[in-house]
Amino acid sequence: MAFNLFDDKSWLTLRPLTFTRPVADLRLGILTIAEKWSHHLQTDFGFQTQDYLQRKFGLKDTTLFINGSICPDEELLEAVAALSDGQVLHAADIVIAYKAKGISDYHEAFINLKRVAYLSGFVKVDYPEQVFGYNDVELKKDFALLTKNRTSAKLSNTNTVLGENIFVEEGAVAECSTFNTLQGPVYLGRNSQVWEGCHIRGSFALCHDSQVKMGAKIYGKTTIGPFSRVGGEINNAVIWGYSSKGHEGYLGNAVMGQWCNIGADSNNSNLKNNYAEVRLWDYEKESFRKTGLQFCGLIMADHAKCAINTMFNTGTVVGVSANVFGAGFPRNFIPDFAWGGAHGFDIYALNKMLETAALVYERRDMVLDETEKAIIAHVFELTEQYRHF
Structure with missing residues (x-):
């Protein structure tokens, strides 16, 4: 049923x-x-x-x-x-x-x-921070579920694997990289790619049709969703799919939605200088909420993007379709459909955002249909109250 x-x-x-x-x-x-x-x-x-x-x-x-x-x-x-x-x-x-x-x-x-x-x-x-908080335990449960009574495909012998807790789906390839499964499993989805010189620790999942670029350093409790491309340094982060963090820069204790892009050499802080508890913007309270966490980085919603060299402070929430750029640290809550950075924000006009989204879909041989447009337009209306620029 x-x-x-x-x-x-x-x-x-x-x-x-x-x-x-x-x-x-x-x-x-x-x-x-x-x-x-x-x-x-x-x-x-x-x-x-x-x-x-x-x-x-x-x-x-x-x-x-x-x-x-x-x-x-x-x-x-x-x-x-x-x-x-x-x-x-x-x-x-x-x-x-x-x-x-x-x-x-x-x-x-x-x-x-x-x-x-x-x-x-x-x-x-x-709460959003629980996505990366529970990711390790859920990744291990999913690994056991998906691999039960199945035999892994073979990896190239150019790789080094520590431990035996790795599963490779058909079509997945990796060369000249290291996989440490001693602290948690490593899962490579179908048609995924790990390019040369990567160092990856479990628990880690690379979902189907995604790529890890050369020289990446990825720590445990991390998931890269389908049709994504990542590089640089990543720790305890969950990227849902169709998103890119393709260059150097740090992403840690973070959640990144679909259709997002993080520019080269962008970083998020996940620990305050005074080691204090991190607060996150809460849409229900319309104020910042204590998380009880010392380590909490970036929460980025669908269709959000940032330019090269963007710096996100500890506990930053970036709303749907926000576009962040410019020098300095932007504020810790960047509203949905905001356009700007530390120097100030304007409204990212809905028609302009939809034009960009259509091009992003087109690059993936997909179409931004009327259903998707209607959802985005509705979110634009729902979030109008937060854009007091």
Whole structure:
């Protein structure tokens, strides 16, 4: 039976990453949250999400609904599978899943259905920094899921592999590079490439059709999503796909959305000079929120870009379609559709942004269709209040 993944209130607290997607479309580990559930349940999925996203992320005709902010594990899967019609699985006030007809949302499910308590722990993503925070544990779980009872393809003998915890999909190639799997697994997706002279530590995932450029240094807890290209120095970062950080520069304790580009020699700080707790902009609070973290770098939403030599301060949030350039440190919250840098910002006009996005898609032999344009236009309207330049 197919299932739907619903957004709970975490969709609000995960902005700007969720302005352009349901929560379950977040990549965490190797797979998106939706793909994790689908692999385990061996069936198709849909989304119950915001109205303006629903056209792209369709809803399935089914009675099983699962919280899209929660990652599956074996015990949780058993509890969901055991649900009968008319039951809701919950942990305190968190709705994990429910099975019923005629229920409009998870609030109604919690009130009207028979409650089944779940007492064990689980991974739930509520804030952007948790994407890189949970990436190591989820990457290891996904690695075990995707490689179970399978045989890895062979790597060239020009490479050095420490340990044996590496899996290479068909079509993946690497030359003259080192892979250290002693601290975590290394996964190379189909048709991925690791160019000469790279040094990579697990846990690490390079998803399909992506490339690591020559001489890159990549530390553990890092995921490079599909159709991306990276270089330089990367540590505990998650890049979702169709994005580029192709040159020297540091990216650490960071999340980078789709269709993003980071210019050459750009860097983000992930530790304050006084070692103090990092705060991040919170769209729900409309103020900065304490993260409880000492290490927290860059959160960059879809379609955002920065020019060469850009410097991001510790705990910087860059909104959807922001375009950052110029000398100096820009402020720690760069609103969606902002155009500028430390010298000041203007509004990145919607028609200009769409022209650029169409060219970016065209380079990938894709078309920026009317559905995508409508989502971007809606986000432009939603975020108008933050652009007080």
